[in-house]
Amino acid sequence: MPVTTATEPTHRLVPSPAGRIHLVEQGRGPLxxxxxxxxESWYSWRHQLPALAAAGYRAAAVDVRGYGRSSRPAATDAYRMLDLVADCVAVVHALGEESAVLVGHDWGANIAATSALLRPGVFRAVGxxxxxxxxxxxPKPSEVFAQLGGDEEFYVSYFQQPGRAEAEIEPDVRGWLAGFYAALSADTMPGPDAPDPHFVGRGGTLRDRFPAGRTPSWLSEDDLDVYAAEFERTGLTGALARYRNMDRDWADLAGHAGAPIAQPSLFVGGTLDxxxxxxxxxxxxxxxxxxxxVSSHLLDGCGHWVQQERPEAVNRILVEWLDAVSAS
Structure with missing residues (x-):
């Protein structure tokens, strides 16, 4: 691989079907x-951007439509998976490339996987x-989630009704985010005998089960300020719209039922997630x-926020995988 010089991170707005996608890029080399x-936001990749740049790659972390400085269409059905795939393709082309490697976390993993499935000519590998x-x-997702939890309500079902979760979150965005991040982090998540924070008790809220007064070790006050400031400005409706399109996605992708992803791939998860x-x-x-x-990794004692909880390990895994993909 040619030796390159890492550059400072640069913020850009690029055109997409959403309107505009905000991204932060760093480095030179394969995209x-x-x-x-x-x-979250592009900021969740703050540890990976310089590491990938130093390894000879051009890393571009996006704000998904509805988040951060990217466009926020008003219609709920503007956040279906097919639209998010189109945004990913638009980002690659706007950055002057015909193809790229795509890496996603959480919902971003679903976006990355579907993009690789539907547009293999654009996304040559997926992490x-x-x-x-x-x-x-x-089965239809809404029917599956409705059956989970018995008398309790699964968080995905709780997120379905427009305005409901917003009413819980938006009066105290910073506090809610801190609790949500803590609930799914290895060092602060509730114990195995505590009520599951993925479910809502009858008449309650998600926040009822968040750890009180506990901040994950990976999340500084400044980091939390960055996340909170973005959601205080944008609100949560655009972000929650992703959950409100799962049945539409199920119908849109019915023709790809059971389809494998053939490109070189990578999986990284946490054993406590x-x-x-x-x-x-x-x-x-x-x-x-x-x-x-190419490789699959379960990081022992790690929670949901893998690239922030274990940045050094994830950076090493990503670079080794990218180097292997490039060599092949």
Whole structure:
């Protein structure tokens, strides 16, 4: 790989079907697009941008539509997966490239996987953090989530009704975010005997089960200020719209039911993350669903926010994988 000089991070706005996508890029070399999840922003990749740049890559971390400084369409159905795939393609082309490697975390992993599935000519490799790949198909998502939890309500169902979660979050964005991040972080998550923070008790809120007065070690006050300032400015509706399109996605992608992703792929999860324990069968199915899998890693004692909880380990894994993909 040619030796390159890492540059300082640069903020850009590029055209996309959403209107404009904000991104932060750093480095020179093959393009790697980084896609965040809920409730985050490009800032969740702050540790990866300089590491990838130093390794000889051009890293571009986006604000997904509805977040941060990217456009926020008003219509709920403007946040369906097909639209987010189109945004990813637009980013690659706006940066002057025909193809890129795509890496996503949380919802960003779903966006990255679907983009790789639908546009293999644009996305030559895909990395998934925290949320395993599950091919399209199966039962209707809203029906599945409605059956979880018995008398309690699964958080995805709780997020469905426009305005409901916003009414909980927006009066104290900073406090809610701090609690949500803590609930899913290895060093602050509730113990196994505590009520599960992924569920809402009858007549309650998600925040009822967040750890009180506990801040994850990876989250400084300045980091929390960055996240809170963005959501205080934009509100949460654009971010929550992703959850409100899951049934539309299910219908849109019905023609790809069971489809594998053939490109070189990577998975990184945490052993204490519910996403990896609930979806353990999806990880076991990788020989069929990700036949191009180069490596899969479960970081012991790590929670959901893998690239922020374990930045050095994730950076090493990403660079080794990218170098292997480039060599092949």
């Amino acid at each position: 790697v697009v980084l896609v965040h999840g809920f409730p 998934l953090l925290s949320v395993p790949y599950t091919p399209p198909g199966g 519910a996403s990896t324990t609930w979806l353990a069968d999806a990880i076991e199915a990788y020989p069929r669903t990700l036949p191009g899998l």
